[in-house]
Amino acid sequence: MTDALQDAFPDRPLRIGTRSSPMALHQAGGVRDRIQKRVPGLDVEIVPMTTTADLWPGDLSELGGKGLYTKEIDRALMAGRVDIAVHCMKDVPGDVPIPPGLAFGAYLERDDVHDVLVTRDGTPLDKLPAGSVIGTSSVRRRAQLHMVRPDLRAERIRGNVNSRLGKLDNDHTYAGLILARAGLRRIGATGRHVEVLPVEFDPADEGVVSMVPAVGAAVIGIQARQADVPIMRLLDELNHPATAAHILAERTMLHLLRGHCNSPIAGYASTAEDGLMSLSGMVFDRDGFTFVRTHMRGDPADPATLGSRVASDLLHQGARDLITATRK
Structure with missing residues (x-):
């Protein structure tokens, strides 16, 4: 494999396409390091790109959805301007087919999936005064927040993690932000005041705000042209088989739900202590006051079937009406 790659790139580097945000560049750098460890001496170049979604200041659903985080990079890959593409799997839409000829060849081992509340002074979520503004652009996060704290105001906030933290520090409109803990670690911001939110939703504990992760949360997918053997x-x-199986279960569920960029859908697969695969799925209305939820376990060798079963149960409970309503 080493000789074949060296022969494929005798006079130019292997090019990695990625978004140009600090976190995306950090992730691409990690992929570059993994490749060079596997193929010592191979020249690898990171090619940053500013996507349409990065430039759009408004709601992504008005422009066409999450696929705009990946479309330009995929086009560059198809055109041969880059050789691989690095994507956050939560940004890869479930209702848009992968371009023909491309495939995800690797999923890196999943990072921390927890969401956190970031505040200036460490005030916990249950102590924030009614009417406090929480910054988040995620419908999923807003819905789960409103399930327990409908008295808080969730306001859209765009930009990369660094710029969002800057707005929290300098614009006292926001009492706090809900962000991914893994994202904070990647940019070296772990010293912030944070409250780690549980990833499991427990209906018996109505006073705790949970944040079941988005489908594909904290997983980096690496895409290439199938013809580039x-x-x-x-x-x-480079692929992590357990993570690949979890992603297949989650994305099968997402695909069958026909979730779009504005759908408040949460889904998280993991391997339980007894070796079975566990998959939780949730679908909310826009405000989080109505939701359906299910949790199932299945054969880890057949993640697609588990994803199908979870999607079927959610649809039986009325998930289609909730998803359709968010398109309006």
Whole structure:
């Protein structure tokens, strides 16, 4: 495999396409380091791109959805301007097919999936005064927040993690932000005042705000052209099989729900202590006052079937009406 890659790139670097945000560049740098560890001496270049979604100041649903985080990078990959593409899997839409000829060859081991509340002074969520403004652009997070604290105001906030933290510090409109803990660690911001929110929703504990993760949360996917056999073989060596199985279960559920960019859908697969695969799925209305939820376990060798079963149960409970309502 090493010789084949060296032969494929005798006079130019292997090019990694990625978004240009600090977190995306950090992730791409990690992929570059993994590749160079596998293929010592291989020249690898990171090619940052500013996507349509990065430039749009408004609601992504008005422009076409999450696929705008990946479309330009995928086009560059199809055109041969880059050789692999690095994506956050939560930004890869479930209702838009992967472009023909491309495939995800590797999923890196999942990072921390917890969401956190970030405040200036460490005030916990249950102590924030009624009417406090929480910054989040995620319908999923807003819905789960409103399930327990409908007295708080969730306001859209765009930009990368660094810029959002700057708004919290300098614009006292916001009492706090809900962000991914893994994202804070990647940019070296773990010293902030944070409250870690549980990833499990417990209906018996109505006073606790949980944040079941988004489908694909904290997973980096690496995409390439299927015809580039040496690269696809390299990606297979980088792939983390358990994470790949979890992603297949989650994205099967998402695909069958036909969730769009504005759908408040949460889904999280993991491997239980007894070796079975566990998958939780949730679908909310726009405000989080109505929701359906299910949790199932299944054969880890057949994650797609588990994802199908969870989606079927959610649809039986009325998930289609909730998802359709968010398109209006």
